Amino acid sequence: MFKTPRGVQDVLPADISKWQTIEEKILKLCKLYDYKEIRIPVFEYTNVFKRENDTSDMVNKEMYTFTTGSDSYTLRPEGTAGVIRSFVENKLYVNDLPVKLFYMGEMFRHEKPQKGRYRQFNQFGIENIGVKNPIVDAEVIALGYNILKEIGIRDISVKINTLGDKESRDNYRKVLLDYFKDKLDDLCFDCQNRYEKNPLRILDCKIDADKESIKNAPIMMDSLNKESKDYFDSVLRALEALDIPYVIDEKLVRGLDYYTHTVFEVISNSKEMAQSTIFGGGRYDGLVKYFNGPDMSGVGFAIGLERLLLISEMENIDLSKKDELDVYIINLSVNDFYGLKVASKVRELGYSCELNFVDRSMKSQFKSSDRYNSKAIIIIGEDEIKEDKINIKSNKTKEQVRIELNDLKEKLEKIIEG
Numbered sequence: 001m002f003k004t005p006r007g008v009q010d011v012l013p014a015d016i017s018k019w020q021t022i023e024e025k026i027l028k029l030c031k032l033y034d035y036k037e038i039r040i041p042v043f044e045y046t047n048v049f050k051r052e053n054d055t056s057d058m059v060n061k062e063m064y065t066f067t068t069g070s071d072s073y074t075l076r077p078e079g080t081a082g083v084i085r086s087f088v089e090n091k092l093y094v095n096d097l098p099v100k101l102f103y104m105g106e107m108f109r110h111e112k113p114q115k116g117r118y119r120q121f122n123q124f125g126i127e128n129i130g131v132k133n134p135i136v137d138a139e140v141i142a143l144g145y146n147i148l149k150e151i152g153i154r155d156i157s158v159k160i161n162t163l164g165d166k167e168s169r170d171n172y173r174k175v176l177l178d179y180f181k182d183k184l185d186d187l188c189f190d191c192q193n194r195y196e197k198n199p200l201r202i203l204d205c206k207i208d209a210d211k212e213s214i215k216n217a218p219i220m221m222d223s224l225n226k227e228s229k230d231y232f233d234s235v236l237r238a239l240e241a242l243d244i245p246y247v248i249d250e251k252l253v254r255g256l257d258y259y260t261h262t263v264f265e266v267i268s269n270s271k272e273m274a275q276s277t278i279f280g281g282g283r284y285d286g287l288v289k290y291f292n293g294p295d296m297s298g299v300g301f302a303i304g305l306e307r308l309l310l311i312s313e314m315e316n317i318d319l320s321k322k323d324e325l326d327v328y329i330i331n332l333s334v335n336d337f338y339g340l341k342v343a344s345k346v347r348e349l350g351y352s353c354e355l356n357f358v359d360r361s362m363k364s365q366f367k368s369s370d371r372y373n374s375k376a377i378i379i380i381g382e383d384e385i386k387e388d389k390i391n392i393k394s395n396k397t398k399e400q401v402r403i404e405l406n407d408l409k410e411k412l413e414k415i416i417e418g
């Protein structure tokens, strides 16, 4: 038996329309907010993702990396790094700022699979690059929030925090080093390593999360300089102006290392989803420069599309579209070209059409036409082939007539549009 690897799944035809509905709604919102699509490669040189001093689990434990010759490549675990690499490589910054980009596609992380957590999953993400303004941060959050609203998801919370600027983070680092100095024995092995490299990451540890030492750790807010505090306050005021409810989560640090200032996560409140994150993002001051671009800041988020679908189902939102067929052709001479000619004519007129190719009874083919629930049924037998005619039946009125093939357009229009 051949199977998909663990954490990887097929999307079967029966579910495709749900994905298409979500994609359509997302594209509609991107148009309203004037984001342009970018398509970046599925794999990049490893150094695009594995940047100096990165301490995140995603980069250090979860990447699918392979080598050919002396080159190391990695399947993209997220979209931001590739987008910024492309932004710099293609000098997208030379015109009006901000540059507003969106992307959709597969990401790969070697995580422990569970409901809503896969090894191959799809993200929709946006990056707004080149303007540093707290109002932009709020507008970015609003776009994600409005996508969920457009889909009909209601039971969510917006969690927000700030990591401040470099000076504030350096202050905070010192405070954390001091605080955890005599508590290291209490922390897991990974956190003991994180202590030196990036003590902020200790706060994000899944193993130690419930320990008293983490719960009582000093908060970032108390280490912020005035500039960072003001920036964060302005983001909050802008969210209020947009009527977006939020909760400040002082422990929110995000799982990636590039964030500065605003970080946010939108979670489902549903118990079944164990409060899982639907989308997360934030501002990044240093990433464009890291890729040898200008000193420009960016802000963005990514939504996990599988989670979006799961949560929609949980909230009883029906995203599926009815599969509709215009014409089913009952073909009693499967080895003659006439059926093919008729089907081709129907499709040229712009109507979808299914033609029977299996040598079987009229009754059995009528049963198929019932399953397709087509608006019109065409029946072709030997007499029709000889005389260049067709039988055509409306599924709605059940009226059946025999017509010249030349009159197909007029009759079909009446049945389908009338």
Ligand code: HAM
Residues within 6 Å of the ligand: 077, 078, 079, 080, 109, 111, 116, 117, 118, 119, 120, 121, 122, 123, 125, 126, 127, 255, 256, 277, 278, 279, 280, 281, 282, 283, 299, 300, 301, 302, 303, 304, 305, 306, 307
């Ligand atoms: P992230 O928080 O790592 O951020 O991922 C964003 C979203 O992708 C998550 O909230 C979740 O819905 C989904 N996701 C992540 N991992 C998995 C998984 N294993 N299975 C299913 N869904 C998953 C980023 O990726 C950043 N690039 C977001 C960003 C854009 N920040 C700034 N710009």
